[in-house]
Amino acid sequence: MLKLYAGERAKGIEAVIKASKLCQAVFNKLVKSQTLVKEDASPVTVADFGAQAVVNHIIHQAFPNDPIVGEEDSKDLRENQSLCDKVVELTNSVVETPLSTKQILDAIDLGNYKGGPQGRFWTLDPIDGTKGFLRGEQFAVCLSLIVNGEVKVAIQGCPNLPRNINDPNSQRGSLMVAVKHQGVFERSFEDSKETRVKVADAESPSDTSFCESVEAAHSNQSDTFKIAELLNIKNKPIRMDSQCKYAVIARGDAGIYLRIPTRADYQEKIWDHAGGSLMVSEAGGKVTDIDGKELDFSQGRTLKSNRGIIATNGKIHDQVLNAVKQVLHK
Numbered sequence: 001m002l003k004l005y006a007g008e009r010a011k012g013i014e015a016v017i018k019a020s021k022l023c024q025a026v027f028n029k030l031v032k033s034q035t036l037v038k039e040d041a042s043p044v045t046v047a048d049f050g051a052q053a054v055v056n057h058i059i060h061q062a063f064p065n066d067p068i069v070g071e072e073d074s075k076d077l078r079e080n081q082s083l084c085d086k087v088v089e090l091t092n093s094v095v096e097t098p099l100s101t102k103q104i105l106d107a108i109d110l111g112n113y114k115g116g117p118q119g120r121f122w123t124l125d126p127i128d129g130t131k132g133f134l135r136g137e138q139f140a141v142c143l144s145l146i147v148n149g150e151v152k153v154a155i156q157g158c159p160n161l162p163r164n165i166n167d168p169n170s171q172r173g174s175l176m177v178a179v180k181h182q183g184v185f186e187r188s189f190e191d192s193k194e195t196r197v198k199v200a201d202a203e204s205p206s207d208t209s210f211c212e213s214v215e216a217a218h219s220n221q222s223d224t225f226k227i228a229e230l231l232n233i234k235n236k237p238i239r240m241d242s243q244c245k246y247a248v249i250a251r252g253d254a255g256i257y258l259r260i261p262t263r264a265d266y267q268e269k270i271w272d273h274a275g276g277s278l279m280v281s282e283a284g285g286k287v288t289d290i291d292g293k294e295l296d297f298s299q300g301r302t303l304k305s306n307r308g309i310i311a312t313n314g315k316i317h318d319q320v321l322n323a324v325k326q327v328l329h330k
């Protein structure tokens with residue numbers, strides 16, 4: 001019998017592999033000259049647009065009734081001909097039948113859905129960790145399916161992630177695939193053989209290490225330092241861009257991922273956490289916000305009823321949550 005969401009899982013893998021290839025091709029050819037700064041001052045590259053066009057196009061062809069909540073839109077591209085031409089060329093280098101400029105811009109804008117509590121929709125971050133991508137470090141192509149507010153399928157391409165975190169020379173490229181109640185698996189981009197992964201066994205926070213963003217503006221690193229001290233964690237933090245941090249927790253390379261808000265007004269985006277939270281929970285771990293509340297993906301494009309993120313191997317979650325509360329409420 002075909003497993004639940006088998007079709008979505010397979011299409012999602014195909015789309016994420018193609019988009020990841022596009023990103024790698026961009027990195028090898030360009031990169032910085034083709035970067036724009038968005039209104040919120042974050043960078044966006046031809047690869048972000050191209051990857052969103054590719055994934056949206058493939059998903060829309062396979063599931064024409066499914067709306068998509070995607071990070072990017074085509075507004076800036078429509079005002080910049082040379083960037084637009086580059087995105088068209090790139091997109092057509094990975095899709096099966098060449099698409100017109102209009103089809104590509106329209107595919108990007110399929111990502112404008114508002115989300116919400118009812119029905120099914122996909123959410124896409126075509127490149128999560130654009131800053132890491134530009135540095136040649138970690139980034140991820142993140143696609144998930146949400147049904148009635150619950151994440152059911154997650155596919156995350158991490159082209160630069162070493163298969164063995166302790167050996168930077170180990171093979172790079174990790175594709176993580178999770179379906180609700182079916183576990184989370186890791187494979188390479190080339191070989192479809194999948195290996196089931198599990199979170200770390202650590203019974204105590206001091207037996208593990210934690211990971212956090214490279215960017216001090218995205219997570220308060222002086223608070224995480226105090227939290228680690230309180231938990232008697234001696235290992236240095238693993239600093240890494242993007243949702244690769246969730247993959248690292250799901251694979252058991254680290255026991256804790258902390259994202260402590262730096263600004264009261266920042267709302268986390270659903271495409272930054274949907275896939276990661278399913279991967280960690282399917283690997284046996286736990287994800288909540290810093291108040292211990294479950295992440296609520298039914299609130300629209302953002303996680304407006306949550307603050308910050310704590311992801312752990314599960315066993316140590318309450319200890320970590322208590323330490324976070326102590327440090328933040330002091």
Ligand SMILES: Nc1ncnc2c1ncn2[C@@H]1O[C@H](COP(=O)(O)O)[C@@H](O)[C@H]1OP(=O)(O)O
Nearest residue numbers: 042129213214215217218219240241242266272
């Ligand atoms: N002030 C902020 N707090 C938390 N996350 C942020 C903040 N500003 C941007 N981000 C988001 O953090 C993500 C990168 O995470 P990390 O630092 O862990 O690699 C990006 O998706 C980025 O969103 P955006 O794409 O809008 O720039």
Ligand SMILES: [Mg+2]
Nearest residue numbers: 042043071130
């Ligand atoms: Mg961005």
Ligand SMILES: [Mg+2]
Nearest residue numbers: 125128129272
């Ligand atoms: Mg992101």
Ligand SMILES: [Mg+2]
Nearest residue numbers: 071125127128
């Ligand atoms: Mg992004």
